[in-house]
Amino acid sequence: MSLPNKRGARMRRSTAAGQIKELILTQRLKPGDALPTEAELCETLDVSRSSVREAIRTLSTLDIVDVRHGHGTFVGDMSLDPLVETLVFRGALSSDGSLEALREVVEVRLALDFALAELVVEGARRHHVEELHVLVDEMNAKAARGEYFLEADRTFHTLLYSATDNQLAEQLVGAFWDVHTAVAPHLGSASPSEMRETAQCHADMLAAVLRGDVEAYRKSVVEHYRPIQRMLEAAPR
Amino acid sequence: MSLPNKRGARMRRSTAAGQIKELILTQRLKPGDALPTEAELCETLDVSRSSVREAIRTLSTLDIVDVRHGHGTFVGDMSLDPLVETLVFRGALSSDGSLEALREVVEVRLALDFALAELVVEGARRHHVEELHVLVDEMNAKAARGEYFLEADRTFHTLLYSATDNQLAEQLVGAFWDVHTAVAPHLGSASPSEMRETAQCHADMLAAVLRGDVEAYRKSVVEHYRPIQRMLEAAPR
Structure with a gap:
């Protein structure tokens, strides 16, 4: 319940930041x-140079503005970085340890x-079948050689969401992927058979997408988290 | 795909922030x-005063540290503010307009x-039955008088999640509530009958919780978003 007050206090402290946000809005x-x-x-804002600098820094941390040194300041991507x-x-x-956080991330994903x-x-199904095929082939090939395929895995999930017409869901999934990737090394490494299992689950997800079979897709998504869930359970608390 | 590089660049720019995070970790x-x-x-970090100040400001924006003026700087709550x-x-x-963002938030919630x-x-069911009853009574009473009950509504949902053992889910739901609350005024106001309907849905959710009936709970949760979804559909694009 304390969020609104705290945030209120923060906004009052940094009114120059508020003014810059206002300016972005009113100038569209x-x-x-x-x-x-x-x-x-x-x-324009009738504030000191140091206030403007502080405000720009705050907004830059939030990815609301983007400072490109030597080029100026631009409206940012407002990503979930x-x-x-x-x-x-x-x-x-x-x-x-970090495993509790990873468990929570996996649960939300x-x-x-x-x-x-x-x-x-x-x-x-309508937009990304070709690319998803390429990614599944890459995952299978790498798993067969015992190589990790984090990048392909991430691209696979990002693509799945990029056609949902829900930018927030897409960005959240991307953000959780980043957290997942940063924290996963504490988990120990996947076995070759787990890697092949994970690659196969992606193939199953794609097959379900091709058939437009939502229930089969759900089933393969749940399966696809099994290896990491087993690793989380096996890890020392 | 561009996230890791961008974030990498940001971290290199603000190494003092990185060092302070490191210090928080190593000193537990x-x-x-x-x-x-x-x-x-x-x-300790062998950096200039202005670098430390800039780093503290960045970490404060991310709620990783909490600057209490006149009292010092503390490790922050790391909330989703x-x-x-x-x-x-x-x-x-x-x-x-902001309604597209609200639609996305409602979908993710x-x-x-x-x-x-x-x-x-x-x-x-195990932890919050008493408090949930009080909140449902409050919502019903206010709806009957044609008064809004945002605060009770928010507390209801926050309580539901506070016993899930998933802090991330709890905080995300709280964060989405904040976004929802900030953006909803653009939607126009709910009718008295919609307010009574929404209050009743919370009563249904609580009844399902009491019976431990997960399917009935899911059904009443879905119902409970109907009024806002109708308002979103009716709003001009």
Whole structure:
């Protein structure tokens, strides 16, 4: 219940940041658009140079603006990078090691994959079949050689969500992937058979997408988290 | 795919922030613990005063540290406040007004509520029945008088998740509530009958929790989003 007050306090402390956000809104700027220079902002907002600098730094940390040194300041992507940074650090900090944080991330990822299955299957089927095939082939080939395939795995899941018409879900899945990737090394490595199992689960997910079979997709998604869930259970608490 | 590089660049730019995070980890500090003073940090990390200040500001924006003016700097709560701030602003900025952002938030909330129903019912049943009853009574009473009950509504959902043993899910639901609350005013107001309907859905959710009936809980959760989904559909694009 304390969130709104705390955030309120933060906004009052950094009114220059609030003013810059207001300016972005009223001038209808979009991600990538240039902001006025520091000097212009001082003038327009009637605040000191150091206030503007502090505000820009705050907004840059939140990815609301993007400072490109030597080029100026632009409206940012408003990605979930700040969320990732906080979650990864919270994971590293948690008293029982980072595995508790990874368990929570896996649980939330599973929840999203399960509940949004219909949107994912529908969208992926129409837009990304070719690319998903290429990725599954890559995962199978790498698993057969005993090589990791994190990058292909991530691209596979990102693609699945990119056609859902829900940017928030897509970005959350990406953010959780980043947390997952950062924390997973503490888990120990997957065995060759687990790697092949995981690659096969992706093939099953794709097959379900091709058939437009939402229930089969849900089943293969659940299966696909089994190896990591087993590793989490086996890890020392 | 561009996230890791961008974040990498950000971390390289702010190595003092990285060093402070490292210090929190190695000294096993917990949220609420005091950090060394600015002067001590300069000394320990061998960086300039302005670098320390900039780093503290960055970490404060991410809620990794908490600056209490006149009292010092402490390890922060690592809440999802920064996520909320970015999402609310992104919502306000989106080209088709903020309603698209609210639709996405409702979809993700529904996904979490649906997929985590088992954990929620199990936990709430054991720990929060009394408080949930009080909140449902409050919602019913207010709806009958035509008054809003956002605060009770939020507390209801937060309580449901607080016993799930998944802090991330709990915080995400809280964060989405904040976004929801910030963006909802653009939607127009609920009718008295919609308010009574929403209050009744919470009563149904509680009844399902009491019976330990996960399927009935899922059904009433889905119902409970109907009024807002109708309002989103009716709103001009």
